[in-house]
Amino acid sequence: MSHKIGHREKLRIIIFEADTPMGKFFDEAVIFVIVFSVFAVMLESVADIKDQFGEALFWLEWFFTIVFTLEYIIRIYCINKPFRYIFSFFGIVDLLAILPTYLSLILSGTHILVVVRILRVLRIFRILKLTKYIAEAQTLSTALVASQRKITIFLTSILVLVVILGSTMYVIEGAENGFTSIPHSMYWAVVTLTTVGYGDVSPQTNLGKALASVVMILGYGIIAVPTGIVSAEIAKSQQNINTSTRICPDCNEDGHDRDSQFCRHCGTELD
Amino acid sequence: MSHKIGHREKLRIIIFEADTPMGKFFDEAVIFVIVFSVFAVMLESVADIKDQFGEALFWLEWFFTIVFTLEYIIRIYCINKPFRYIFSFFGIVDLLAILPTYLSLILSGTHILVVVRILRVLRIFRILKLTKYIAEAQTLSTALVASQRKITIFLTSILVLVVILGSTMYVIEGAENGFTSIPHSMYWAVVTLTTVGYGDVSPQTNLGKALASVVMILGYGIIAVPTGIVSAEIAKSQQNINTSTRICPDCNEDGHDRDSQFCRHCGTELD
């Protein structure tokens, strides 16, 4: 409300929002640095490249870490409720983006830190939150949240099916055909039901092949269920957009159908 | 109707219903025990774990069996029509959950009993029946039941296709390329049509590869059909839930939203 905006406030608008030209430029720069730094982590994992460019990648990693550290400090400095930021999802992701490099000074660089370092790719979603994509992202996530319970039931049924199919195949095929244990047979059941089909475990007996065929056709049909759930939800959430935006002049009720002539809540005639 | 509820009735409400705190606690405990006991059966099938913890798993299995037996007896004791329960789907599943362990005393533990024992995982659905998920589960099963006939036609067509494709590939490729018999070629056709694609049998001749390509694109298109069927049904069953069947007492307009209080056509108050 105050027209005088302090230095800190200006910084906050650039860093946390995306409506000003400076804010947009900052976001684009951050995306560029994130993508570039994730590529560097990837390349470091390729033996040939590490042998040749290992040192360059090492210094590049430190450069990115320092840039991200500065950004992290500025974010804490300019936000009003720093602790809320620090313990938010993106606050933790921002911290995890810089921590591994510092830790590698103390600990001898363990392998697992690679995964932590690569989590910085999640920071991309923060930018997404600020842009024109937000409405679309909301439609999608609304649809997914609305389908949550149906999907829970669906997943529970899939898991129960996988347990039963896995143990049946374990008994039919047995260890000599690669179905060495129930958990391993369940792995086969998932590979087959989802139509991935690596072929590292596959039925050898006739009975096993017959059951596997049934499982595949089942899996083929089952995929219709989540698709149907999500399709219906997306269609519905879009339909809500098709609902008229008129508001009752008397009671402010919204959500009227386009062909409604009277308020569905208080009966006042609509425009 | 009577305010005095007997001991048996109280027990029945705890065990068969889920509205009271005790009932909810009982359900959660049962789910916990089921999941734990299914895990035990799985682990027993892993050779390494059985060698090391075989005895512990043996006693654990007896512990679960006794718990489930007690539950089974109490269920029979407190229900009004015990025979109806015993011969119901869940009654049989409950019995199958305990029978194998007792049978293993008489018979030397055969392999097949593992599958029977693991069927106790189906008991999870009983709990599902009692909870807030019931409306969602009904929407799903209504949609599936409504699609039943369409899916029957679809499956019949798939089977006919599999028979024809299987025998054609058997003639084209022959036993020397792994298509040893029509049933085995049908197994290949299912693996390919459902896009699983293990790769344990795959066409070797040029003609076979050309036909296989057509089959794959067919399979790719065919998956659209069950998905379309289920999507349309779910969308319809949701629409029915969202629209009330009330009719305006004045102008007979229907299609009102469930939370509408006044007719959208003439403004008359709805019941």
Place this chain on the structure above:
Amino acid sequence: MSHKIGHREKLRIIIFEADTPMGKFFDEAVIFVIVFSVFAVMLESVADIKDQFGEALFWLEWFFTIVFTLEYIIRIYCINKPFRYIFSFFGIVDLLAILPTYLSLILSGTHILVVVRILRVLRIFRILKLTKYIAEAQTLSTALVASQRKITIFLTSILVLVVILGSTMYVIEGAENGFTSIPHSMYWAVVTLTTVGYGDVSPQTNLGKALASVVMILGYGIIAVPTGIVSAEIAKSQQNINTSTRICPDCNEDGHDRDSQFCRHCGTELD
């Protein structure tokens, strides 16, 4: 209209229709014989079974052939326009069901006749045409016919994509990595785009793997298109059922929406 129905007419009703008890029984008997005879052809192709039961299967095949021949002759005898039946789709399928066995008397039993013999499985659809499934089958085929053009465009696009991807991978990977020719690389492209993924040909170079990843994600997205087309058509063809069955009293126009109050063609008030 005439109450006196001749012997031939009675036979026709039993054989070609399914409304009388005798007609239903006949259809069920035919389905049973078809399924049984298809099973016999399948089993004959299994080397072990042919060695053991070869003679029994030989006589069984002759038994089925004579039964189908009798049925074919009766069909021609009792129908009004026999030539129209003989050259219809099902007339040809009926003939193909019996021809191979007779041909095997003259020719030494060639391999290809197996496929012709198994085509008798198509006769199942004739029965389907007569039953309660007909409405559902029509909804499905209406939806598929309505999507025909969209599916043609879709398939053309897929084929063009397969040609371009196949030749690109042929150049990138080359014969030494299994991509021996453009047609063979196109086979790989189909296997990958449709998410079948046998693994008999798979990219070995880094560039090839990168392109393959793009192809897979493309294929994953592309499957949405036919599914979307068919879903939308099924939903629409079901909606048409939701259209009111009222007919304008004045001009006989049908297809009015359920909430229409006046004929959309001539303006007459509807009931």
Place this chain on the structure above:
Amino acid sequence: MSHKIGHREKLRIIIFEADTPMGKFFDEAVIFVIVFSVFAVMLESVADIKDQFGEALFWLEWFFTIVFTLEYIIRIYCINKPFRYIFSFFGIVDLLAILPTYLSLILSGTHILVVVRILRVLRIFRILKLTKYIAEAQTLSTALVASQRKITIFLTSILVLVVILGSTMYVIEGAENGFTSIPHSMYWAVVTLTTVGYGDVSPQTNLGKALASVVMILGYGIIAVPTGIVSAEIAKSQQNINTSTRICPDCNEDGHDRDSQFCRHCGTELD
């Protein structure tokens, strides 16, 4: 508007349009030549065929090149704005269809030119643009364009998921099980998430198999999202086509079917 059409204009109508019988014949001839010439390029890549029919294919290629060159020159001659055509998408495709053969006179025939030559298959879409399929193609592309943003978000999420899953599996499985680097593990993640499943890289450790199972079920569920997006869009774009935007001049009712002649609400004649 002028009734006298010059020679050039007549040619233009035949070549660039498809409403006249000559125009249709020209289009069909062009499609025939394109398909035939693409087949020739494919066959040339098969070693056996090149050995036997190499020379014939060489002269065939020159024949097609000269035909396409003539067509290209006539197109430039008869169109009003030749430069606009030359630098349009189809102009460039037309040029690329003839360039490689001429280049092979100067350069020793490099491998990569094969891909350029096969791009002529894209010319098929030009014909598609002119036919009755155009309305259907527009419905499809409208739906895809409308889903563009949602699909961008979806693809970004998939890529982030692939990066995280790939590096996690790289740490869990390591180079000794085929997960030699993060990019290679990402290739595995794409192969698995899209349910292609070649099986050239597959998890060997128990932890890896467990994570892979989760990834597969995820991928299985994720496919529901693009399908849902596209289904909803196609359904919407079809609805828009089926409903006219006319409003009743008397009562302002909208939502009339395209073939309605009278208002469905008050019976007034529509325009």
